[in-house]
Amino acid sequence: MAADAIEPLGITTAEEEAYRHIQRALRMGRYRAGDRLIPEEIATEIGMSRMPVREAFRQLAAEGLVVIRPNRGCIVAGLTLDEIYETFEIRSVLEGLAVRLAMPHIDVEVLEELERQLDRMERASQTGSSDWVVRHQAFHLQICQLSNRPKLVRQIASLHVVIEPYLRIWFDYVDKPASARAEHEILIEVLRSGDAGKAEIVMRDHIVETAPLLANFASPGRR
Amino acid sequence: MAADAIEPLGITTAEEEAYRHIQRALRMGRYRAGDRLIPEEIATEIGMSRMPVREAFRQLAAEGLVVIRPNRGCIVAGLTLDEIYETFEIRSVLEGLAVRLAMPHIDVEVLEELERQLDRMERASQTGSSDWVVRHQAFHLQICQLSNRPKLVRQIASLHVVIEPYLRIWFDYVDKPASARAEHEILIEVLRSGDAGKAEIVMRDHIVETAPLLANFASPGRR
DNA sequence: GACTGGATAAGTGGATACACAGATACGCTT
DNA sequence: AAGCGTATCTGTGTATCCACTTATCCAGTC
Helix, strand or coil: CCCCCCCCCCCCHHHHHHHHHHHHHHHCCCCCECCEECHHHHHHHHCCCHHHHHHHHHHHHHHCCEEECCCCCEEECCCCHHHHHHHHHHHHHHHHHHHHHHHHHCCHHHHHHHHHHHHHHHHHHHHCHHHHHHHHHHHHHHHHHCCCCHHHHHHHHHHHHHHHHHHHHHHHHCCCHHHHHHHHHHHHHHHHHCCHHHHHHHHHHHHHHHHHHHHCCCCCECC | CCCCCCCCCCCCHHHHHHHHHHHHHHHCCCCCECCEECHHHHHHHHCCCHHHHHHHHHHHHHHCCEEECCCCCEEECCCCHHHHHHHHHHHHHHHHHHHHHHHHHCCHHHHHHHHHHHHHHHHHHHHCHHHHHHHHHHHHHHHHHCCCCHHHHHHHHHHHHHHHHHHHHHHHHCCCHHHHHHHHHHHHHHHHHCCHHHHHHHHHHHHHHHHHHHHCCCCCECC
């Protein structure tokens, strides 16, 4: 159960292709917030009819990536500054919970694996924002997975997808891989300490402190 | 924006009707977990074609109320015991966050309104489980709304819907309106104190303590 | 010259029809 | 007699079609 946290629930081949195609485009920042997504356009692009695309829209709307207004089409969802803060607030308590619950499953091998993840993250930071964002997400989700709470991990993963474009933009403007590494080292540190309550607090702080940083570079478009 | 927290995002008349119809049936416990939802059946029942029903399924799947397996239809989602606990864990941190953020907006009128809500809840407990569950949800959401965080409130509301059938069953077996009132009085108490940090902790405890109670009565069917 | 009203065009939402996948039951073979 | 394979049927998934809503543009009026 819950094989991959980011996977949508029930989807068939054609619809899945549409979903993946659009989600990738959105995550890569190909569209800007407020852009209209025209079903026919995307349908012909992938080589199918409008219908699977419509269903994909619905899936994406449920995840908060697009907004469907009745009879007025599908537009790319943008987060206001307040919504970015809100998303980070939610992330902070959810990932805080996850790390607290993960603590019993932390052992030496896990810590070593997380260190390797950080190495990969640092190396990726040189190749570009895309790679770094992916590695950064992988690091956070790796910890969350250890909580052994599928629904929790799924919700967290969903939030990561929503803020991904903003993280990307932030990274493109100010690249600070050095301090990013240090901040995540702190997380491994507290995991090593074995104090679940402390780990929760550290994770919370780690996340909410990130929000103001990229708030300055907010909005790849306006809603 | 964000007029009603429980409202799905982009939905048209026909689809909305299908959505409401199915959700109400699910919340009332009309179906049991694992039951198949046949699009054609529901469509004719409301007097429309299968399509809006399918879109409604997708919406419900995103909320975790049903599960859609490719080419194998839509079945009512059931929560395992672990998943019930997990849902309450998630609720506890989210509503904890909400009450912490709500604190600055607490004043005398709000407290009085919450007291009235408790009165209504107690009165409803005599008329039946349905009324009590609705009032109980309203009380919790009332507090959450004060946080002024639309996305947070939406997520919490969604979790309430998922656990609603289980709360209903629990209430039908052991009705304990008296202690329920006392437990919620504590919440108003801490809101009156003005201590945001303490309120968060109290809310968390209040919620996680509920989980084991209704775990004994878990599962209106098996997935 | 600007604003409002109507008409036309474009595009979304819904229904119906069709193709394909999965489940079940029956028959054949071992 | 039991197990496997096949055939049929039910039901999902996709496409095309139609109706209705909305947006845009132009003309008329103030």
